[in-house]
Amino acid sequence: MGKGEQTRQAILDEAFSLASCCGVGGLSIGVLAERTHMSKSGLFAHFGSKEELQLAVLRESQQRFADVVLRPAFRLPRGLARLRAIVINWLDWTKVANLPGGCVINAAAAEFDDQPGPLRDEVKHSLLALRRTLVDTVKKAVEAGELRPDTDAEQIAFELEGIYQVTQQSRRLLDDPDADRRALAAFDRLVRDHAVIHAKE
Amino acid sequence: MGKGEQTRQAILDEAFSLASCCGVGGLSIGVLAERTHMSKSGLFAHFGSKEELQLAVLRESQQRFADVVLRPAFRLPRGLARLRAIVINWLDWTKVANLPGGCVINAAAAEFDDQPGPLRDEVKHSLLALRRTLVDTVKKAVEAGELRPDTDAEQIAFELEGIYQVTQQSRRLLDDPDADRRALAAFDRLVRDHAVIHAKE
DNA sequence: CACCTTATAGAACGATCGTTCGTTTGTGTC
DNA sequence: GACACAAACGAACGATCGTTCTATAAGGTG
Structure with missing residues (x-):
């Protein structure tokens, strides 16, 4: 990795955690420059525009999400075990x-949902990819015979995202100590309602 | 209402819809001034600081929420009918x-959840008040015999907020045409799982 | 070493930000 | 009409914003 790539990655690391606190829209070249001990122009040259920097942060975020959340879960056998692992990791x-201020993409989703442009497109792409992954995972649980054949996979993915979002808000804003427990309870109810009926004894 | 109050309310109206698009943090005195055809300083004098303006917008938002969502629902008899009306209105x-860019408070929740200060406190207060209202409404449905006595009202309020948030994101960012249908499906499943068991026939 | 490319720095630009100050305009009261 | 008070304005402040330009420093290759 050349010197340029190395510096660029270091900038991105810092921008990533900075965006976690200030939002992707709240990123500032000046602040980022002094955090990385660089000049504004030197840093700027690595991206060419603020928007490119923001896009790079979003892509970085998406990749880390795949590394931290999805990849480990996909080492588990397909089915409910994998779905549960995704939710737990998520x-x-x-x-x-390194996200002291919460998920970057989720914050960006609220920030850009009504501002057309490349940033909104990138966020939308990320969330659609996640939703597809969730749908696929649910469908495999159906194929494995763990969920009922008439299960609406899209509906489950939809509700899972709801559980995630309210959990984040409850933890981060409301300081609700029961958030994690409630999230798992919601997940269990979601799975139970769609599980195949075992023989009653 | 004196001239001052009148102008202040006109500013707040504009700030309200502006904040819907730009977020409460993205409010700009300059932009707001030209939208209301006032000078920056003339507008500024009504609030004394930007933070006071932002707080006023949050309070305005909370009041309108009560007027539009809660008050009509509370004209219905207590119980599931009222709970359902709240969710529908919500x-x-x-x-x-007048919220072209989505709910102001919900956006502010993601924006300020990690930035201590009066703004975060105000948002937190609003969301806690809503959660209390939901919990009370659920408990009354229990008292009315529509939900089971062992129903965890806080859990239901928690999941309702999840449904709301994912619905907003699906509609606004993902342009998902099924969002409303899925939201109602999630709500129905939530209620059904806690409903009292009627005599099987 | 020289050479070329890449990487970084520094200074400055115009724009916008929130805020302050002094003044002018408007409104209502005696 | 004179006075008091509130409301709005216009100009300016210092700070920060993203961006551009030019120059210096560093790295790699012959």
């Missing part, structure tokens, strides 16, 4: 990754 | 109110 991924 | 309240 709920805690802001602790594992 | 999901659509950004259309009814």
